[in-house]
Amino acid sequence: MANSRDQRCVEMAEKITARGVDYSQWYIDIVLNAKLADYSPVKGSMVIRPRGYAIWEKIRDEFDRRFKETGHENAYFPLLIPMSFLEKEAEHVEGFAPELAVVTHGGGEKLEEPYCIRPTSETIIWSMYRNWIQSWRDLPLLINQWANVVRWEKRTRLFLRTSEFLWQEGHTAHETEKEAREETMRMLEVYRDVVERHLAVPVVPGMKSESEKFAGAVETYSIEAMMQDKKALQAGTSHFLGQNFARAFDVQFQNRQGELEYVWATSWGVSTRLIGALIMTHSDDKGLILPPTLSPEDAVIIPIYRNDTKAAVTAYAEKLQAGLKAAGFKVVLDADDASSPGWKFAEWEMRGTPVRIEIGPRDMQSNQVVMVRRDTGEKLFVPVGEVPTRLKELQSLIQSSLFARAKAFRDENTVPITDLGGLIEFFGVETAGTSGAKGGFAEALWCGSAECEASLKEKTKATLRCLPLGRQEHVEGKCAICGAPARHLAIFARNY
RNA sequence: CGGGACGUAGCCUAGGGGCUAAGGCGUCUGCUUUGGGAGCAGAAGAUCGGAGGUUCAAAUCCUCUCGUCCCGACCA
Numbered sequence: 001m002a003n004s005r006d007q008r009c010v011e012m013a014e015k016i017t018a019r020g021v022d023y024s025q026w027y028i029d030i031v032l033n034a035k036l037a038d039y040s041p042v043k044g045s046m047v048i049r050p051r052g053y054a055i056w057e058k059i060r061d062e063f064d065r066r067f068k069e070t071g072h073e074n075a076y077f078p079l080l081i082p083m084s085f086l087e088k089e090a091e092h093v094e095g096f097a098p099e100l101a102v103v104t105h106g107g108g109e110k111l112e113e114p115y116c117i118r119p120t121s122e123t124i125i126w127s128m129y130r131n132w133i134q135s136w137r138d139l140p141l142l143i144n145q146w147a148n149v150v151r152w153e154k155r156t157r158l159f160l161r162t163s164e165f166l167w168q169e170g171h172t173a174h175e176t177e178k179e180a181r182e183e184t185m186r187m188l189e190v191y192r193d194v195v196e197r198h199l200a201v202p203v204v205p206g207m208k209s210e211s212e213k214f215a216g217a218v219e220t221y222s223i224e225a226m227m228q229d230k231k232a233l234q235a236g237t238s239h240f241l242g243q244n245f246a247r248a249f250d251v252q253f254q255n256r257q258g259e260l261e262y263v264w265a266t267s268w269g270v271s272t273r274l275i276g277a278l279i280m281t282h283s284d285d286k287g288l289i290l291p292p293t294l295s296p297e298d299a300v301i302i303p304i305y306r307n308d309t310k311a312a313v314t315a316y317a318e319k320l321q322a323g324l325k326a327a328g329f330k331v332v333l334d335a336d337d338a339s340s341p342g343w344k345f346a347e348w349e350m351r352g353t354p355v356r357i358e359i360g361p362r363d364m365q366s367n368q369v370v371m372v373r374r375d376t377g378e379k380l381f382v383p384v385g386e387v388p389t390r391l392k393e394l395q396s397l398i399q400s401s402l403f404a405r406a407k408a409f410r411d412e413n414t415v416p417i418t419d420l421g422g423l424i425e426f427f428g429v430e431t432a433g434t435s436g437a438k439g440g441f442a443e444a445l446w447c448g449s450a451e452c453e454a455s456l457k458e459k460t461k462a463t464l465r466c467l468p469l470g471r472q473e474h475v476e477g478k479c480a481i482c483g484a485p486a487r488h489l490a491i492f493a494r495n496y
Numbered sequence: 497c498g499g500g501a502c503g504u505a506g507c508c509u510a511g512g513g514g515c516u517a518a519g520g521c522g523u524c525u526g527c528u529u530u531g532g533g534a535g536c537a538g539a540a541g542a543u544c545g546g547a548g549g550u551u552c553a554a555a556u557c558c559u560c561u562c563g564u565c566c567c568g569a570c571c572a
Binding site: 012015022024025028041043092095096098099119120149153154155161208213214215216217220224234237239258267269302303304305306337338340341342343344345346347358360361362363370436470 | 497500507528529530531532533534562563564565566569570571572
């Protein structure tokens with residue numbers, strides 16, 4: 001990375017590679033320079049640094065609140081899972097076996113049965129549900145777990161795909177198929193709402209095709225986001241598991257008619273990958289751009305002074321900071337003497353702080369401050385008494401305009417396409433390093449066959465991202481790939 | 497796991513068998529500065545990714561290994 005990057009970085013001061021030069025490198029530069037995460041001594045694993053973790057905490061807290069609102073409780077299950085548990089569900093083990101980390105020794109001795117480190121917790125959770133569920137009165141069982149999981153990925157990328165990551169996994173058990181299906185959709189909607197409202201990332205909710213669904217699920221739903229290079233990123237999934245895990249772990253209950261029946265299940269998850277989505281949706285060549293709801297600080301105050309004005313400006317800035325704190329804002333005062341205002345501007349832009357407040361002698365004289373929006377760079381001259389009100393306004397303005405900008409970008413790059421030639425043309429040829437010149441979301445009719453998916457993937461590297469909800473009725477026409485009668489409207493895209 | 501590019505101080509690079517491993521950025525100290533990445537002076541910081549080998553002599557050559565990025569394959 002060092003050398004290729006150096007060639008691209010003409011100016012020494014330039015810490016972040018431009019998106020247009022190398023999108024992948026731009027992303028890495030943002031993560032490292034905004035101090036969100038760092039590479040670790042452990043292959044494929046990263047360290048989430050305090051700033052990255054603070055963002056995760058905000059995301060986590062909002063989801064946690066919403067899960068509890070919808071009746072779920074948190075619990076914690078073991079990290080280590082007996083290998084035999086995975087093997088109980090045939091599709092499940094087949095799907096996860098290649099990426100398992102396995103513990104063979106403990107306490108200096110070889111274990112009788114190896115454990116795997118959880119790649120997901122369906123199996124250990126359902127082994128417990130078996131003991132906890134006897135009657136329809138025990139249902140629904142609505143449990144969520146915040147945890148780390150390990151999947152031995154061949155190729156890792158900061159936040160987007162690491163061997164170990166943090167996530168949340170909901171595991172619910174229900175009396176009826178209908179209830180379980182409702183739960184699946186309820187949580188998908190919670191995901192959509194939080195991701196769009198708080199991350200300001202617009203998403204398309206939809207159903208996965210057979211070849212893309214979760215190993216062990218009957219149906220998988222996801223929310224799909226478009227990054228600035230026009231690739232898709234799966235931002236959350238919700239699975240209807242049918243009775244698959246209940247059968248595998250023999251979890252039966254006595255229903256209202258007194259008959260034994262297998263329990264209906266769902267599972268759903270979002271991970272620290274969302275931070276990757278956040279970065280790639282909003283940020284620019286100056287660095288990170290954070291939506292106000294997720295920024296660790298609401299604003300930064302940068303005092304500008306000479307020696308003779310230092311004391312007065314500092315006092316003015318401190319007073320403003322105290323006032324904002326009293327109004328409920330978290331505002332950082334960057335009083336560091338050693339660096340110049342210009343440095344600080346660039347530094348806080350790199351970190352993604354939504355609003356910068358500049359205070360200099362001229363502002364003091366006219367009893368105002370300069371407020372600068374991170375997302376647009378727009379400068380506003382604001383009377384000092386109005387700062388709390390204006391900050392509040394700016395926050396909601398920035399939040400909504402980030403969402404609007406991302407949505408407009410996605411919509412511009414979402415194109416209906418009717419035939420294979422059109423799809424090939426749309427996805428074009430992906431050139432190394434600068435992917436993103438072509439492509440986007442292609443909306444095309446699809447016959448439902450895995451062969452068509454595979455064939456398109458081979459020709460364009462695009463996969464079926466989802467069958468968008470609410471658009472599957474009245475599908476008429478021909479499959480864009482094979483020409484057979486279409487059964488679905490699908491979104492195809494290259495993805496992360 | 498295959499192909500490619502790499503690994504020298506916190507970061508970026510120079511040095512490609514020979515004396516004490518060189519420079520820039522950053523860091524630290526002091527002074528001067530401060531409205532878009534400040535200046536001067538001084539200081540600290542490297543067993544050259546690791547192991548083995550060849551050699552009188554290895555950052556440099558050879559073998560192995562670990563790691564990072566890119567492209568594939570793989571990937572709820």
